Amino acid sequence: MEQANLTQPAGPAPGAPTPDLPVRSGGRAVSVGGVLRKNGPGEAPGTQNSIFDVSGLKVFYGSFQAVAETTMQIREHEITALIGPSGCGKTTVLRCFNRMNDLIESARVEGTIRYHGVDIYGDQVDPVEVRRRIGMVFQKPNPFPKSIYDNIAFGPRIAGFKGNMDDLVEESLTRAALWDEVRDKLKESAYALSGGQQQRLCIARAIATSPDVLLMDEPCSSLDPIATLRIEELMIELKRDYSIIIVTHNMQQAARVSDRTAFFTVDVKETGMRTGRLVEFDTTDVIFTRPHQKQTEDYITGRFG
Amino acid sequence: MTTEAPTIDLTGSRPRLRRERRVRRLFLGAAVTSILISLLIVGSLAGEAWSFISKVDLSSLWDLGWFPRRDMFDIKTVVTGTLLISLIAMVVATPLGLGAAIYLSEYARPRARRWLKPILEVLAGVPSVVLGYFALTWISPNIVMRLNPHAGVFSMAAAGIGVGILVTPLVASVSEDAMRAVPHALREASYGLGAKKATTVTRVVFPAAASGIMASLILGLSRAIGETMVVAMAAGAVGGSLFELNVFEPGQTMTAAMTALAIGSDQVAGSNNAFQSLFFVGLLLFLMTLTLNLISDRFVRKVREKY
Ligand SMILES: Nc1ncnc2c1ncn2[C@@H]1O[C@H](COP(=O)(O)OP(=O)(O)OP(=O)(O)O)[C@@H](O)[C@H]1O
Ligand SMILES: [Mg+2]
Numbered sequence: 001m002e003q004a005n006l007t008q009p010a011g012p013a014p015g016a017p018t019p020d021l022p023v024r025s026g027g028r029a030v031s032v033g034g035v036l037r038k039n040g041p042g043e044a045p046g047t048q049n050s051i052f053d054v055s056g057l058k059v060f061y062g063s064f065q066a067v068a069e070t071t072m073q074i075r076e077h078e079i080t081a082l083i084g085p086s087g088c089g090k091t092t093v094l095r096c097f098n099r100m101n102d103l104i105e106s107a108r109v110e111g112t113i114r115y116h117g118v119d120i121y122g123d124q125v126d127p128v129e130v131r132r133r134i135g136m137v138f139q140k141p142n143p144f145p146k147s148i149y150d151n152i153a154f155g156p157r158i159a160g161f162k163g164n165m166d167d168l169v170e171e172s173l174t175r176a177a178l179w180d181e182v183r184d185k186l187k188e189s190a191y192a193l194s195g196g197q198q199q200r201l202c203i204a205r206a207i208a209t210s211p212d213v214l215l216m217d218e219p220c221s222s223l224d225p226i227a228t229l230r231i232e233e234l235m236i237e238l239k240r241d242y243s244i245i246i247v248t249h250n251m252q253q254a255a256r257v258s259d260r261t262a263f264f265t266v267d268v269k270e271t272g273m274r275t276g277r278l279v280e281f282d283t284t285d286v287i288f289t290r291p292h293q294k295q296t297e298d299y300i301t302g303r304f305g
Numbered sequence: 306m307t308t309e310a311p312t313i314d315l316t317g318s319r320p321r322l323r324r325e326r327r328v329r330r331l332f333l334g335a336a337v338t339s340i341l342i343s344l345l346i347v348g349s350l351a352g353e354a355w356s357f358i359s360k361v362d363l364s365s366l367w368d369l370g371w372f373p374r375r376d377m378f379d380i381k382t383v384v385t386g387t388l389l390i391s392l393i394a395m396v397v398a399t400p401l402g403l404g405a406a407i408y409l410s411e412y413a414r415p416r417a418r419r420w421l422k423p424i425l426e427v428l429a430g431v432p433s434v435v436l437g438y439f440a441l442t443w444i445s446p447n448i449v450m451r452l453n454p455h456a457g458v459f460s461m462a463a464a465g466i467g468v469g470i471l472v473t474p475l476v477a478s479v480s481e482d483a484m485r486a487v488p489h490a491l492r493e494a495s496y497g498l499g500a501k502k503a504t505t506v507t508r509v510v511f512p513a514a515a516s517g518i519m520a521s522l523i524l525g526l527s528r529a530i531g532e533t534m535v536v537a538m539a540a541g542a543v544g545g546s547l548f549e550l551n552v553f554e555p556g557q558t559m560t561a562a563m564t565a566l567a568i569g570s571d572q573v574a575g576s577n578n579a580f581q582s583l584f585f586v587g588l589l590l591f592l593m594t595l596t597l598n599l600i601s602d603r604f605v606r607k608v609r610e611k612y
Binding site for chain 1: 414415488489490491492493494495496497498499500501504508509512513
């Protein structure tokens with residue numbers, strides 16, 4: 001059952017049963033049935049189901065609250081952009097979607113995030129299962145100190161991939177617009193690549209496992225305009241099969257590729273505590289052309305106009 | 306070229322240049338001195354070893370055992386003893402040390418690590434006499450004699466296990482440092498791809514820390530080869546030993562043989578060949594550790610993943 005979802009990246013058709021998250025319970029895998037949620041018709045670019053239902057999410061690092069209560073719905077087969085000033089908690093929120101914050105000792109997450117109806121912070125959920133379905137590209141490129149080939153093959157190997165690895169490596173690198181540059185040096189260390197190439201390698205590595213959702217934290221921050229364009233094309237192509245959440249500082253990029261945009265800001269308390277807050281979440285069209293909040297407009301126009 | 310431009314004097318002041326030259330010579334002197342001292346030590350070792358070889362009857366180097374005061378200098382006895390005891394020590398120290406290191410670096414909560422790591426470092430400083438005593442009074446009756454009822458109180462096995470315990474904290478501490486130095490971002494990359502903890506440790510952290518882990522094992526092995534006290538106390542064979550491959554019998558390592566020769570006995574400094582055999586064994590030991598370091602150097606360069 002684990003394999004099934006890896007080889008079928010396409011989400012369930014509307015009305016079809018949602019994939020279950022196998023969870024650990026006393027060493028045996030049991031299933032928590034997914035509840036399909038249908039969204040009412042809205043001004044949605046698509047009429048997809050929500051893939052993430054975030055409700056009452058708060059994130060703390062120790063006693064410092066990094067993100068104030070956030071509620072939002074992320075839809076399937078869409079690109080959702082998270083924008084906002086530096087330090088407003090975009091990375092923090094993004095990392096909640098695949099339980100990456102579990103790895104930070106001081107981090108604490110409150111509230112629920114339902115993935116296809118299953119609370120990924122539920123007691124019985126195994127974060128490993130979550131991360132197999134929800135892949136991530138990090139803000140800083142972090143290739144393994146292995147060959148280019150082994151970097152791409154790492155994820156499929158640990159997931160028990162049985163197909164032709166060479167083909168998969170080539171396909172992943174091609175989609176990430178890196179194949180032509182590295183085809184002759186697949187056995188060389190990934191560390192010999194430039195920063196931008198490493199970034200694309202990390203993207204290729206993430207899509208090689210065919211996740212259901214792709215979380216991308218400023219994936220184009222160290223890319224030139226041409227590579228950026230290729231990655232944007234890739235995202236639009238991927239959204240047929242996957243759902244994508246992207247953090248970006250590039251307003252044009254958010255406007256170009258995303259279907260929906262969430263704008264976060266930082267509230268500074270008298271105590272100096274800087275807590276991120278979701279100001280507005282709407283279709284990208286609305287956010288960029290007629291935002292409802294003054295703060296959003298100021299940010300957009302300040303950077304954009 | 307314009308000739309009317311003012312000429313600039315770019316030659317530095319002479320006293321300053323002279324001062325810099327003097328400082329340079331000072332450091333050069335320090336470097337040369339330390340190299341010279343090392344060379345002198347090796348040279349005198351080799352000289353004495355040579356005079357031993359030329360004086361002694363060569364057939365006595367391949368004999369029934371190592372009994373230097375009876376002119377029986379069977380080198381293979383002490384070399385085998387050294388290798389056997391070091392091997393047992395590493396069989397004990399490698400899994401224990403690496404296991405402890407993996408636990409500390411990957412599994413322990415920060416609070417647990419905060420008090421476990423210093424304990425480990427204290428353990429690394431336990432005097433070897435204490436461990437020798439422990440090997441003799443506890444390991445020997447409780448482990449070795451249980452494994453093999455025919456084993457005596459003194460055995461190479463007891464000494465080997467004792468040395469293994471002695472070097473475990475060293476192996477654990479050094480390899481833990483190496484694993485902790487692996488960037489957190491690499492672990493995140495692995496977990497982000499859906500790797501389990503065990504997978505992350507074995508496929509990402511371990512290879513990335515390979516050179517440090519290797520170094521910890523080499524350090525442990527050199528320490529084991531050089532360890533004297535535990536062996537002298539627990540392996541028996543103080544005066545000499547017969548050639549022996551059975552680890553449940555008494556035996557001697559090269560260092561233990563050297564100490565046995567050097568301690569207290571007035572026979573040692575005499576004209577007897579026994580004194581000079583000490584240098585011969587010493588030189589051999591030096592060559593062994595040198596080869597070990599060279600091999601490990603080459604090996605580490607091959608397997609290491611640079612991050
Ligand atoms: N591991 C951590 N421990 C403690 N505080 C953290 C940690 N990571 C982030 N923070 C804090 O949480 C807040 C939000 O950080 P986050 O990285 O989510 O911001 P961001 O919006 O991604 O910023 P940027 O655009 O610069 O990447 C910041 O105040 C930051 O200092
Ligand atoms: Mg960030």
